[in-house]
Every structure is written in structure tokens, then in C-alpha cells.
Amino acid sequence: MNDCIFCKIINREIPSKSVYENDKVYAFYDINPEAPVHVLIVPKQHIASHNELTTKNVDIMKDIHLAVNEIAKQLGIADSGYRIINNCGADAGQTVFHMHYHLVGGTSMGTKIL
């Protein structure tokens, strides 16, 4: 997608602060962090939202979740804990339509989801 901001970040057309990368996944710091650790994990393949996952592309979820574990260890929050958040669509407040997972941690977030 030519006009997709996260595709441009993946292609280094827009700068980002890299945290982790492999052949399938890229992770970078959120520009507007909402926690001491706030990283976005994106598939290199353009998938607009969680709704667009299919039997053909869902294998990427394995790579995303393994990347989460690597990054959590790398950033020292694996043991203290973290949340992985995917916003899908308008009611969830999705603003960038290239599927991404927020990895947030580094502080106690309590027991409520919202």
C-alpha cells in the first residue's frame, strides 16, 4: 500500500526507532508512548486490520507473538509483565490501517482492561 504510513516505516521511507526486525516482522517505538515501554509490532506484509486475517496469512501471528516474547525479554519487561493490544476498527480507535500490536509495559496497569 503506497499511502500506508507503516509500510513506509517498514521500507525506511519514514524514520522510526527500531526495536526488533526479522524477515516477517518489524517493531519500533510508538511516537506517542502511553507507557514507559510502548512498542508497535507490525507484519512486513500489509494487512489492514485483524479483520483481514485469513487462513492464507494467519501464520504471521506466530511470528508476531514470538517477536513479542523476544522484545519483552530484550526490554526487560518479560518478568514484570506487559499487555499486547490490537485495536481493530472504529470502536477500538484504530487509526493506522496496517495491523499492529501495541506492546505496553514498564508500569503496573492494574486489573482492568479498559
Ligand code: AMP
Ligand atoms: P492505533 O490507534 O491502534 O491504530 O495506533 C496507532 C499508533 O501508531 C498510535 O499509538 C500512534 O502513536 C502510532 N504512530 C503513528 N504514527 C507513528 C509513527 N510515525 N511512528 C511511530 N508510531 C506512530
Ligand code: ZN
Ligand atoms: Zn501498510
